[in-house]
Each structure stands twice: as structure tokens, then as C-alpha cells.
Amino acid sequence: MAKYLLLIYGDEQRWETMTDAERAEIDEGHRQFWGRAGSSILASGELEPTSTATTLRARPLGDDGDGPSITDGPFLESKEVLGGFYVVDVPDLDAALDLAAGLAEVTHDHSGVQVHPLVDHG
Structure with missing residues (x-):
């Protein structure tokens, strides 16, 4: 098994102006992600706006x-900011990519998901 950090990036100004329907779609994508990933999720979180960092x-x-x-x-100064993350423990990169592809953020023009392997010091 290998650990991967799934970083959810997007346009913070766009996130702040999303419609209720868009927010519901993204929330449903996360519920489905949790259903698919299950116990492979080691940690997750949504970040407060960058103004609080x-x-x-x-x-x-x-x-x-x-x-x-x-x-x-x-x-960093950037149009896209880190908005949330998952840490997953899955068999390989293909499994991590398959999970990440199920997040609604990969279907919106103002966000994306970066899959980053964690170093195994064990």
C-alpha cells in the first residue's frame, strides 16, 4: 500500500460565489468519494479562506x-489556492488517480485535484 495526498485547488473568489446547486454538486461528489474510498482515507479537511492563514x-x-x-x-500569490485535502492509503498511483477522478472539483473549470505521493520513511 502507498499513501497519497490529494490536494484540492481552486479559484477562491469563484468558490465564494458558487450557487447552492454548484455547492450541492461538489458536496455530493465528496459523499460519493467517501463511499468509494472508505477506510483508505487516513485524514481529510476543508480549509478556511486564505485570509485566515x-x-x-x-x-x-x-x-x-x-x-x-x-x-x-x-x-504564495496564486489564482488557485489550496482549499482542502485527503490523505489516502491505496495500492498504487492508479488507485489514487481513480479515487481523485471521482471528486467534483475535477469537472469544474475553476478547480482541480493534485495527487502527490508521500515519502515512505518506514
């Missing part, structure tokens, strides 16, 4: 402050 970074050279520099907002 905080980023920690090394302080710039010459900055005498203690600890990391802390700023509001996401790490």
Missing part, C-alpha cells in the same frame, strides 16, 4: 527579531 518564515538577514517572521496570508 498565517505564514512563518526565516527572518531576513539583518533582522534582529527573535524566532521566525510571522505574516498574515498564504505563502
